[in-house]
Amino acid sequence: MSNLAQRGLEKTFLLAYRTAYRVYQPMRNVIGAAILCVFIAMTAAVVHVYPLSNWDMFAYTASVLEAEVPDTAERHRQSYALVKDNVSEGEYLTLTRDRAYRIRQAEDPEAFATMLGFYRLKILYVETAKLLSAHMDPVKALRMVSLVSAVAVGGILLVWMARTGTLAYGPVVVALLIGSAFGDAAQLLSPDLYATVFLLLAALFYLERLDLPAALSLVAAFLVRPDHLAFIGVFFVFAAIYGPGRWNMTACFAVCFAIYLWLTRGSDHPGWWIHMWFTHVEYVPTLKDFDPPFSIVAYVQMLVRSTVRSLMSQTWLALLFAQVLFYARCIEPAKLEERSRVLLYAVFASICAKYLVFPHFETRFYLPYLLIIGMILLVSWHRQQSGSVRTAS
Numbered sequence: 001m002s003n004l005a006q007r008g009l010e011k012t013f014l015l016a017y018r019t020a021y022r023v024y025q026p027m028r029n030v031i032g033a034a035i036l037c038v039f040i041a042m043t044a045a046v047v048h049v050y051p052l053s054n055w056d057m058f059a060y061t062a063s064v065l066e067a068e069v070p071d072t073a074e075r076h077r078q079s080y081a082l083v084k085d086n087v088s089e090g091e092y093l094t095l096t097r098d099r100a101y102r103i104r105q106a107e108d109p110e111a112f113a114t115m116l117g118f119y120r121l122k123i124l125y126v127e128t129a130k131l132l133s134a135h136m137d138p139v140k141a142l143r144m145v146s147l148v149s150a151v152a153v154g155g156i157l158l159v160w161m162a163r164t165g166t167l168a169y170g171p172v173v174v175a176l177l178i179g180s181a182f183g184d185a186a187q188l189l190s191p192d193l194y195a196t197v198f199l200l201l202a203a204l205f206y207l208e209r210l211d212l213p214a215a216l217s218l219v220a221a222f223l224v225r226p227d228h229l230a231f232i233g234v235f236f237v238f239a240a241i242y243g244p245g246r247w248n249m250t251a252c253f254a255v256c257f258a259i260y261l262w263l264t265r266g267s268d269h270p271g272w273w274i275h276m277w278f279t280h281v282e283y284v285p286t287l288k289d290f291d292p293p294f295s296i297v298a299y300v301q302m303l304v305r306s307t308v309r310s311l312m313s314q315t316w317l318a319l320l321f322a323q324v325l326f327y328a329r330c331i332e333p334a335k336l337e338e339r340s341r342v343l344l345y346a347v348f349a350s351i352c353a354k355y356l357v358f359p360h361f362e363t364r365f366y367l368p369y370l371l372i373i374g375m376i377l378l379v380s381w382h383r384q385q386s387g388s389v390r391t392a393s
Helices: 004-049 056-065 072-086 089-097 100-107 109-118 123-132 138-164 167-179 182-187 192-207 211-224 226-242 246-266 272-280 296-313 316-330 338-357 363-386
Strands: none
Touching: 004 138, 004 167, 004 182, 056 072, 056 109, 056 123, 056 138, 072 089, 072 109, 072 138, 089 100, 100 109, 123 138, 123 192, 123 211, 138 167, 138 182, 138 192, 138 363, 167 182, 167 316, 167 363, 182 192, 182 363, 192 211, 192 226, 192 338, 192 363, 211 226, 211 246, 226 246, 226 338, 272 296, 296 316, 316 338, 316 363, 338 363
16 A cells, blocks of 8 residues: 555656646647757767767768869878868878878878779769858768758758657657667768758658659769769659559669769779778779689678677667567558658668678768658658558659
């Protein structure tokens, strides 16, 4: 039997809960949207004040300068000088002296130039930075792309939630962003978040039955990061099987594939296996005359090593597993809208395909796909709970 103190404590908690619920219930959409906006604003502030530094800053800066400064040695000198002006002395020391590879890149312009084939392939990312560099130095321009992309991702998610009546789930979307390493991607100087903007736009447009804008957004995402061709190819297959957006997605894949062939021939990209080896086996100091033979044993080792690193230090596998469980336990597949089903299956299949083709272990590479899956599951669950399921394709 409970005593007087226990009953008093329980009544106090119950009163506080009921009061909070009465305040929250009529304002849940405003509160949910506000929480998401505050999180995005906080992220943008951190990105502006405390950006992260990585070695790729040198290569992307050099790619931005390439047309303006064709001389290899001078481009190398300017790239390193610009990065040095934008990072602390300790960060610059780490980026140039902490391992043999970085020391060689800092001292040898010719070796550094062989690395640019990995980076100039991200043509829209580089061209956007070039456009902004008319008003600021290239490093600041590249950081501005990340900052604006972070805000844009938040804006797209806010519109997505408003269009689907799920603004009250703002805290859930914030948790999804945190689990997807949104903050890390925003702080880094990389094209990942910029591509995420276009992939989210493509998903939203497709679900809104705006197939042409969706296809154009996918082309833009591909031009930012050509490895998203894997998703575009899988998406085209599922759209062809199910029907919605079939011809637009087919045309999108054909255009992207043609551009990919043109880009890889003209950008001095070293090729898939060399890129795999360089990323997962050894950072060779120069790619000149570097041509390791393909090895199935080495490939399996890369898969195992990346999987272990993903499990030990990253969140994407755990989040993806949680999303699959949520789908299995909480979603009725027969009640999924056809376009949601096509997009959901295509995204999941493309994650598997991308991992087999090139096993990136960092969560930031899967950020847009985890967000799309999460939003589809959230909206579908909300509609199935409220009984407002749409079935038209």
